[in-house]
Amino acid sequence: MLRLIRLVHTVVWALFAGSIVSIPVFAHRGSMEIAWGLIGLVFVEVVVLVANGMRCPLTDVARRYTGDRRDNFDIYLPLWLARYNKLIFGTLYVAGIAYTLMC
Secondary structure (H helix, E strand, O other): OHHHHHHHHHHHHHHHHHHHHHHHHHHHOOOHHHHHHHHHHHHHHHHHHHHOOOOOHHHHHHHOOOOOOOOOOOOOOOHHHHHHHHHHHHHHHHHHHHHHHHO
16 A cells, blocks of 8 residues: 555656646646646645645555654655655746746
């Protein structure tokens, strides 16, 4: 079960990480509807994280299946990326919004 949770968590993470990285690309190309749609999609995830104490709800589910508490116990990411994920992608998200506004 933990493997399935880690797989689902990784796929969801990739969707949001890809969305965040794509925001300035679409804004630069003039596809503002897509850029703003991605900003809105990621914002929904931000609301979910805030409502859940800045943790993905899948983390709480994964805790039931292991005593491991490393930063990447619930997702297939390198430890360093799991540890700094919110800082890295939060910064990119804010920068993407700023760039979209400038465009």
